[in-house]
Amino acid sequence: MVPTIEGQTYNFINSGLYDGLFVLQDTETETLWNHMTGEAVYGLHAGLNMPISNLLHMNVKKALATDQDMEIAISDRRYNLAGNTAGVAGTYSPDNKDAELMEQFIVTLGPEDQRRPRMDMGLGIWTDSSQRYYPLETLRSEGSYLVDTVDGRDLLVILEPLTSTPTAVYWKSDEVELEGTEFLLSDGYRIQNGQLKNEAGEQVDIDQPQQIFTRWYGFALTFPKAEVIQ
Amino acid sequence: MVHRSNGSLITLITASFLLSGSVFAQTANSFDINRYSTFGAGFFETYYVQETELLREALIGGLITEDTDLLVTKTEKGNLALIRDQMAFHHIAQGSVNGKDWMATF
Numbered sequence: 001m002v003p004t005i006e007g008q009t010y011n012f013i014n015s016g017l018y019d020g021l022f023v024l025q026d027t028e029t030e031t032l033w034n035h036m037t038g039e040a041v042y043g044l045h046a047g048l049n050m051p052i053s054n055l056l057h058m059n060v061k062k063a064l065a066t067d068q069d070m071e072i073a074i075s076d077r078r079y080n081l082a083g084n085t086a087g088v089a090g091t092y093s094p095d096n097k098d099a100e101l102m103e104q105f106i107v108t109l110g111p112e113d114q115r116r117p118r119m120d121m122g123l124g125i126w127t128d129s130s131q132r133y134y135p136l137e138t139l140r141s142e143g144s145y146l147v148d149t150v151d152g153r154d155l156l157v158i159l160e161p162l163t164s165t166p167t168a169v170y171w172k173s174d175e176v177e178l179e180g181t182e183f184l185l186s187d188g189y190r191i192q193n194g195q196l197k198n199e200a201g202e203q204v205d206i207d208q209p210q211q212i213f214t215r216w217y218g219f220a221l222t223f224p225k226a227e228v229i230q
Numbered sequence: 231m232v233h234r235s236n237g238s239l240i241t242l243i244t245a246s247f248l249l250s251g252s253v254f255a256q257t258a259n260s261f262d263i264n265r266y267s268t269f270g271a272g273f274f275e276t277y278y279v280q281e282t283e284l285l286r287e288a289l290i291g292g293l294i295t296e297d298t299d300l301l302v303t304k305t306e307k308g309n310l311a312l313i314r315d316q317m318a319f320h321h322i323a324q325g326s327v328n329g330k331d332w333m334a335t336f
Contacts, residue, residue, distance in 0.1 A: 001332070001333040001334065001335060002330075002331055002332060002333065003324055003331050003332075003333040004331045009326065009331050011276070011324070012276060012322050012324060012333060012335075013271075013274075013276055013322070014270065014271065014273075014274040014276070014321045014322060015268060015271050016266060016267050016268040016269055016270060016271045017266070017267045017269050017270060018261070018265060018266045018267070019256065019265070022270070022274075022321055022335075023266065024322065024335060032261075032266070034256060035321075035335040037255050037256070037257075039255075039256075039257055039258065040258060041256065041257065041258045041261040042258065042261050042263055042266070046258040046261075047257075047258045050333075053303065053304055054303075055301050055302070055303050055334050055335070055336060056301070056302045056303075057299065057300075057301060057314070058299075058300055058302055059296065059297050059298060059299055059300060060285065060289055060294050060295065060296045060297070060298045060300060060311075061296040061297070063285055063300050063302060063309075063311055064285060064286060064289070066302075066309065067308065067309045068286060069284065069308065069309075070284075070285045070302070070308065070309040070310070070311055071282040071283060071284055071285060071307070071308070071309070071310050071311065072282060072283060072284075072285045072288050072294070072300070072310070072311040072312070072313075073277070073279040073281070073282045073310060073311070073312055073323065073325075074283075074288065074293060074294075074313060074316070075277045075279075075313075075316050075320065075323075077277075077316045077319050077320065079313050079315040079316045080315045081294065081295050081298060082295065082297060082298070104267065104269040104270075105269075107265075107267065108265050108266065108267050108269075109265075110262070110265065126255075131255070163299075221256065222255055222256045223255050223256075224255075224256075
């Protein structure tokens, strides 16, 4: 996301809840913004959109395989080295299968979409004309991958074996097979530790739709016309 | 059409809702201020990123392990990793690189 509004840097805080999701607020005008779509939903800038980009889940091993020169920012907040989200925040982490929404969240929900359980986890993707949700359950039952077509483009949705996080990439492959921790694709391509590589083992750049690893209620309430792949 | 490469067919269920608002997404037009709550306001602190270091050096230095969960965004300088466990508290990280603002929300 780019927090530059009409040429000025804006500062953002977490101001509360809506649809059970946290709400961004700029401190300059107190406008409320949707943190998923980047749209100003209430206040002076209502209707404006901040440019958005993906925030991808991965572990350090995959990150270094992606980019040896990647940098990291570490705040002074205590954290869990092992990776699992701890404490209160962990209650809502993707790893917690028994998570329940607190009443303070529930009262902010709009009419809920009953096609999936409220706290179901999955990958939501969206483009200018399509919004789809791929439940983790579906990915697991289908052997950790799905091949889809979105806006006429081939989309490969995989559940990464090493991190159990879903990822969607635009890629056409006539064959997909999970072998160990690698996805073998047609023409000698493979996805290894999240990286698409050609037959020579060289990393290939990938194009990805906007995506978010999220709970169902949040995606469904943000994108009420979303299709569910199940 | 959604399909596996082996030809099996997956059911595609198309949404058909009577929810009001945009045909695309929650927007300013559909936002209902009466459902907005300030619960949690002031509890979380935005992380203003001032310093970064190479991920591989942080690994060597024992600040992280290979299994540490990250959230990766792009800035003007390239890929930037944030620790997911920390972002579950901050929810927002923002900074500026070469005069270009960036922000990550989780």
